[in-house]
Amino acid sequence: MERKSGQLKVSLGEIEDRERYSISFPQESEALKGSLREVGLLEPLLLRQTEEGFELVCGAKRLKALEELGHKEAEARVFRAEELTEGQAVRMAVAHNLPHGLNLMEKARAAERLERLGVPQEEVIGRWLPLMGLQPHKGLWAKLKALLRLPEGIQTYLVEQGLSLSASLEFLPFEAEELEAVEGMLRSLRPGENKLKEVLRHLLEVSRREGISAACLLEQAREIWDQRERPRVQRLEGLRRWLRRRRYPRFSSLEEEFRKFKASLHLPPEVAFHHPPFFEGEEFRIELRFRDREGLKEAAERLLRVAQGLAAPPTDPLRRFKGLP
Numbered sequence: 001m002e003r004k005s006g007q008l009k010v011s012l013g014e015i016e017d018r019e020r021y022s023i024s025f026p027q028e029s030e031a032l033k034g035s036l037r038e039v040g041l042l043e044p045l046l047l048r049q050t051e052e053g054f055e056l057v058c059g060a061k062r063l064k065a066l067e068e069l070g071h072k073e074a075e076a077r078v079f080r081a082e083e084l085t086e087g088q089a090v091r092m093a094v095a096h097n098l099p100h101g102l103n104l105m106e107k108a109r110a111a112e113r114l115e116r117l118g119v120p121q122e123e124v125i126g127r128w129l130p131l132m133g134l135q136p137h138k139g140l141w142a143k144l145k146a147l148l149r150l151p152e153g154i155q156t157y158l159v160e161q162g163l164s165l166s167a168s169l170e171f172l173p174f175e176a177e178e179l180e181a182v183e184g185m186l187r188s189l190r191p192g193e194n195k196l197k198e199v200l201r202h203l204l205e206v207s208r209r210e211g212i213s214a215a216c217l218l219e220q221a222r223e224i225w226d227q228r229e230r231p232r233v234q235r236l237e238g239l240r241r242w243l244r245r246r247r248y249p250r251f252s253s254l255e256e257e258f259r260k261f262k263a264s265l266h267l268p269p270e271v272a273f274h275h276p277p278f279f280e281g282e283e284f285r286i287e288l289r290f291r292d293r294e295g296l297k298e299a300a301e302r303l304l305r306v307a308q309g310l311a312a313p314p315t316d317p318l319r320r321f322k323g324l325p
Helices: 030-039 060-068 086-100 104-116 121-131 138-149 152-160 165-171 176-189 193-210 214-220 232-247 249-265 293-310
Strands: 006-011 015-017 045-050 053-058 073-080 271-274 285-288
Touching (some): 030 060, 053 073, 053 086, 086 121, 121 138, 152 176, 165 193, 193 214
Antiparallel strands (some): 006 073, 045 053
16 A cells, blocks of 8 residues: 555545544444534544554544445545554544543543553553543552443443443443343433442342342342333332342341331321431431421320330330341
8 A cells, every 4th residue: 555644535445443543432423424414524534554554543433424424435634654653643542532521431441542552651640541530540540441341331321321430330340241131220220320339239249149140130130120111210219129138138127127117106197207227226216297386296295195105015116126236
């Protein structure tokens, strides 16, 4: 291949290596196709020409959109290999994408590409992580790159949901086949970040303690979380309760006992009665709701009658609900 540089019209089929410098994820091109139909390609592709052919430096989404629209060639700015080293090319690729904002997986891909193509680790951590809005810490850099081990479906999910790095790291302990089942459950329930963390942690803990895969656990609970006729919120709460019972069998048993005990007290609806948090403390909590002093007086009198009834048994019926070891 004749080696040229400058702005050229290039056959898209001649662009052989499209992934070496690309950090775009996912490579959605619908919005770009609308722009290309209306005004054409405003910004040329950036290519690096080697003995093997053209390498795409910048413009992965534009290239995909052009091909989907049926274009066979496009304007490109071409650099010869001696004009643009791999290290310079990857720096250019990352810097080109910074103004558009990078999602979490694009930041991970950028960190990996920079290191793999010869940028010193100190520069990646000290210079490029802050440019991506991250703290310049070696541990964070390692965690970021670890996300690239996740299956593509999970990577796509965490980008779609805008999950934080801390939430995304919860996926790492699972095996690939487990994550396939996890993705199906998450797409069905779409939990918020805090509930997602809770579900994943309980799922992992129960799985490892009982020696069965997370996929098997989710299959056991499928009737709870995959009943599409039920509201999503109800299915999510059902799965959370199921996992808590498996993770904390004693806690779950006490919750059921306490529910029955409260029902036996026949408390008025304006009185809320709470056990110690996780049954580990010594203090119970009462909440009263009222509209005026008459309502307060009536609620207090009914609560007093309940307290007097609790004094009759020889042993304190509240004792079993506190100080759980």
